[in-house]
Amino acid sequence: MTGTIPLAVEMRGVIKRFGAATANAGVDLQVARGTIHGIVGENGAGKSTAMNLLFGKYRSDAGEVLLDGNVRRWRSPAEAIAAGIGMVHQHFLLGGPHTALENIILGAEPRRHGFIDTARARADLELLAQAHHLPVPWDTPVDQLPVGIQQRVEILKALYRQARVLILDEPTAVLTPSEADHLLAGLREFVKSGRTVLLVTHKLREVLSWTDQLTVFRAGRTVATLRTKETTAEAVAEKMIGRKVDLKVRWPPGTPTTECLLEVRHLTTAHPGKGLQDISISARAGEIVGIAGVEGNGQSELVRTILSPAEQDLRGGEISWLGTSALRLNSAQVRGLGVASIPEDRISKGLLTEATVQENFILGHQRRSEYSSFGVLKRLAINAAALRVLEDNDVRPADVSVPARVLSGGNQQKLIFGRELHGQPRFIVACQPTRGVDLGAAQFIHEQLVRCRDRGAGVLLVSSELEEILALSDRILVMYGGRIVAEYGRQEATEAELGLRMGGV
């Protein structure tokens, strides 16, 4: 496949572990000079880790990286930059109150008599900006620039350091479609001069229309490298999803009642281009509504907004919980209606890792009369209830006095489930409920959600795992770019179809 075109970048058998977790289990990548090379894969497939290895941010545990045919090992981004690699991160590394110019020249300032030679920097940058059609207001603090321009600043930062290989991590995630096309057209020009672009994205449309070749990542490995012209969206989606056998079970369908527990109408939040756009969802008692989508397409905003509407910046729309208009309710009040939530990141949003399991169990229930009277906690009742919940949910070790941090991810998640489902909530919002948990725990968690549904509760399941969505949902909504772009009944959806929708096709 390499043929006569010389390779700009090559990775051979690269492995990277973080503690017990393996982020890259074998990455083989060949990128021809003067091309745009797409890097695609689901969340957690190892794309970002591989790119950060290339950029010197991490050091690999095995394998080698070659630049222009030579084996290279750099210990820091500084060395990678010196070698001609530039990276535009998904989260920009820009210093807020500093000007665009200062951000670009940082660490590579032109000097005159020990001072920064602003005039020369400006002249050089003007040339660079003109050559690549990337105009930027040099003297404006970057935090006052729109994200599209901030991205130009990041790209110019790399070009100013004479990057020959430019890595862009999800560059269009923050852009409107026309901005995205402008950026990608610019990249086409850019590679004509013999430079190389690695484009990390989950948007199949972009990959297919702008890259020369693409490499698919799955579960930490590179599974295929394809010529873009010779492939189709369906083929790529299939490679991305693979043939995993995990959780292939489909749970029996629910029997929804007519009672609508959650009603969202035309919800729009105040971050143009980033927030929610005209979202409408209804979820009845006795059904699981799945929200599918690649992460970062508005799911987190949606969940935050429906769980604490009063604390959000809403532009329009209506939310009602269990028949009560909820726009003025805060999170405590929404909870009070009988809405439980499983947060997407259990460590940072759901647990007091340093507190005991028992205290984590009581969090949110502490004012209920079973567990406190006159402000004093009822230790015995809490202890007994916590122990019962641990046993019911098969949390191991079933010891209420250990700190929550000693539990494994799966057991932590089961603890959170036990807590949130304690007291029979009417509705459960579950975000990425099985992320990072072992198969047994995942199975158990799914069982719990189905059981809740079958006793008449409503469930909103937000997940970027397609199998999970397909296994559990009675209805499936797909989110893309802050909108609901498709809705399917239980039997209508297939993985391939959903994969395409999630990629914005």
Place this chain on the structure above:
Amino acid sequence: MILDELGASTLRVSTPLVFAALGGLYSERAGVVNIALEGMMLVGAFAAAAGTYFAHDPWVGAAAGMASGMSLAAIYALFVISLRANQVVAGTAINILALGLTPLLCKALFEVTSSTPSIPLSDRFHSAPVVAAWILVLVSWIVVQRTPAGLWLRFAGENPDALDSAGVRVNFVRWVAVLISGGLAGLGGASLSLFLSSSFSRNMTAGRGFIALAALIFGKWRPVPAAVACLLFGCFEATQIRLQGITFPGGGSFPVQFVQILPYFLTILVLAGFVGQSRPPRALGLPFRRE
């Protein structure tokens, strides 16, 4: 006449504050909280007085003050940058250490704990510290705004990750910044013992390090506004010193305490956004480590 006098006196009493506030500026703009300014000033005041006493030259004394401030700053930097100790806790410890160490050293050198021997007028500064302080204000302004080092300093405090990915070692920048901070605070202390008075006395800074910190916040972490805030706070001090002598016809005196608390009170209002708005550097107080 009174106004002239008040102006001159304001310039004088604000000088230690200007030095120390500039010191605080370097440290805090680089992302390191510096409530240890007080302690660094205190050792500076002592070392300057002792150095001048032995060398009969205030410049030697000032150098000693600067060096001692830097030494204490090195201990502080070691703990908060390299060992990532909490900056507030370690800063408090440095202040307590300075409070105890200075009288101990005083006893060791001069057999008394309360104060160093008085330095004759001929060996003291007359106006040099004022000039030096304001020159340093301008120099700092230029350094921070116009030099690569200044740019690194600002990024170390605002977005250390960006600085790191641009290939500059964040903790090196912070170390240098904290050392400069200690040197300047030491000079502030020196100007207290060699310029505003004639000797070192126990706890002679009496909260001036904190006033300097307040001025820094009041001046929104920028050199010239912070120095002007020092002038304002110095003016309060000068006014209060003048008012202390005045007795009302009825025999009472003016309650100067209300003037004394003004700097602190104003700083709280500014920080809370009731009067203007003052935003600290974004990474202030956060230790930096790469992955």
Place this chain on the structure above:
Amino acid sequence: MSGKSVQGLLSALFGVLVGLILGLLVVWGAGENPLTVLRILARGAFGSRYDLGMTLFYSTPLIFTGLSVAVVFRAGMFNIGAEGQLTVGTIAAAMAGILLPFLPMPIAPLVAWVCASLAGAAWGAIPGWLRARRGSHEVINTIMLNFVAAGLCSYFALYPLRNLQSQNPETRGIASQFKLAPFPLFEGAPVGWALPLALLMALFVWFLLWRTVIGFEWRAVGLNEVAARAAGIDVARARVGAFAFAGALAGMVGVAEVLGNSGRFRVGFSPEYGFMGIAVALLGRNHPAGVVAAALLLGALHKGAAELDLETDRVTRDLSLVFQGLIILCVSAEGWWFQNRRRKATAGSQKSTGVVPASNSP
């Protein structure tokens, strides 16, 4: 839990040990025999019933301020303002004793106690409120409020309530029925009911933090603000509440000082009890039992060091401050070291994303 407390205890003891060794090196450098100095310190602190009493006398305010710092720390914030809170509490106790001379005996000290607590609570609530509602950081605010408190209380001592019989900056004496007699056991050392009150408060803090809903909510906010908010806890109320309670604790120093010791408010009476409270809380791992132990240690150091002025030629009572500074430094770094190792162990699997965003703080 127990593994962690053992680790905490070990790291505190290690810090104390390193701090003491460094301090003794200073002693040696000053030309005194470190062993002699240690002996003087021990005898000065515990040599007689009077000495022990003085140690307890110094420890009592440190228990109050240590608890104050610890409570706020448990709620996820820093209280550098115990000094200001205790100053306000002390002047309030003195005011009660001066302005309400008609109160009868059993009620009078109780009223003074309540006044001291309320004044401290009000002063403490300010930085809590500023943090919760205005987002301005409590460290700077409490430092500034210390000086504001010092200024305001000096005003009261020098103007409206001035003791005209004395050259010292102090208020008039309180009415006699407010005074708490010292325990005769300590041969004249001013240790009275304030000490049992402090111990009772330590017990109460423990009960509040680990046995009540309010304390649980404060700790939840301190452990994970996001999770606490998601669980429906009113974070702003927890911040203000914890700070107000901490202020009340610090304010109770006024009971020890005014009712139990001097019978008046004296400007500068506190040898930085508030700042020493930071050391006490840090050494005591922010646990009431640890706070009591650490307060005894630092109280003993303070008392023992007072003897150095007379009994040695080259070192003075200021050595106590040097010890304190060094101990805090060593404990602070040590605590962090343990914490980092733990974080690394738990967060390993979570660290796959590339960029570490700079968070908004302080």
